[in-house]
Amino acid sequence: MEEIRHFLEGHKALALGGAVVGGAVVGALGVLGWTAFHKNDAGPLTPPVDPSSFTKKNHVYLLIPPRLGAVPSISPFCVKLETWFRMANIPYEVVETMSPSPSKQTFPYIYLNGEETADSRFIIEKCAQRFGKRLDNHLTEMEKAIFVAYSHMIEEHFVITYAWHRYTLGADTFWKNFMPYERLGPMGKRMAGAREFMRKGIQERAWLRGIGRHSPEEIYRLAEEDLQSLSTYLGNREFFFGREPSVIDCTLFAHLCQLLCLDVDFPPKKKLQSEWKNLADYVQRIKIRFYPDWNLVCSPKANGTDNRN
Incomplete structure (x- = not known):
């Protein structure tokens, strides 16, 4: 989960590859993924993310871990964000990757107009403002x-x-x-x-x-x-x-x-x-x-x- 990055920050050896999925630390996945990307004896699970390929203007690229079946993601925070895009009727494009957010080492994260944003809470705030889609306007x-x-x-x-x-x-x-x-x-x-x-x-x-x-x-x-x-x-x-x-x-x-x-x-x-x-x-x-x-x-x-x- 997103807040567990604080735990990872206390374990510097894992910080580079740490990622969070499904409410538990998956630093191991990130570390193994990082290793696969950088060693010659093992091919990558998925290619490292190349933001230069995200060229569509005002288009959301949603980066999440690979889908494994039964639910859209075993990370509830990825499901939360994908559900928000659907409720707000904002088109998005899913990019499956084992590379966590460069800025916060978490999932999910997005690229929008060349800018990376991580943490579902802040992604929702950013996209609500950018697209004028606020689901909470009717709340008291x-x-x-x-x-x-x-x-x-x-x-x-x-x-x-x-x-x-x-x-x-x-x-x-x-x-x-x-x-x-x-x-x-x-x-x-x-x-x-x-x-x-x-x-x-x-x-x-x-x-x-x-x-x-x-x-x-x-x-x-x-x-x-x-x-x-x-x-x-x-x-x-x-x-x-x-x-x-x-x-x-x-x-x-x-x-x-x-x-x-x-x-x-x-x-x-x-x-x-x-x-x-x-x-x-x-x-x-x-x-x-x-x-x-x-x-x-x-x-x-x-x-x-x-x-x-």
Whole structure:
């Protein structure tokens, strides 16, 4: 996740190649990718990004890690941003790469008119201003305050709970289904080292955040409290604040689809089909309305333009 760059900054040996995907440190992926790009004995997973090829004026080039299936990206922050482009009806072009942002060493990032911008929050601000597309104009001041609070809960707390599970207790299922080495080109079995690095990375980050000091049962309880709060607030509304989508819908959808669409046995997920079914229905509504090409978008190598156009 984006804020974990602070963790990477404290580990200078990883900083050059550090990247973040799916709410956990994937510095190993960045390091291995960096190595593949710069050693003669291994070809690159994807070519290094050449910004000079992004020549279209007022055209968004969205750079994300390679798609692996089931969801548009295993990084919720990439899904959040792609969903925002669709909700705001801004055409974009996906570029799959293992090279993280030059400025912040994170995903996602964009190039627009030759300028790189990283971090989904700042990308949305930049593009909203550039294209005059602000999804939150209809919100009241109270709703804007609630938006800030829930955004931080989802992106700074909830994500740690399920990322911790994904890369520790749920790692066998995740790596088998969504990180098969044969899909990752010449890096091949060297990715096995990334798995252990990622496990240690998320455990250390979760420990520093305080969440990792708890038992698995306690961590799941924290996740359930977040989901219960979200379900209660959403109620029977179409979107988080009513009939019109806003940025919080991009955020919530991006994280919920990580639970509902990825086959990783995260225990709180079971209640999304019973007690909090309104959250599952909410995800389905957004998929239908903004991702009519969901299966195509989620497919490996589904890069190119926004496939609705």
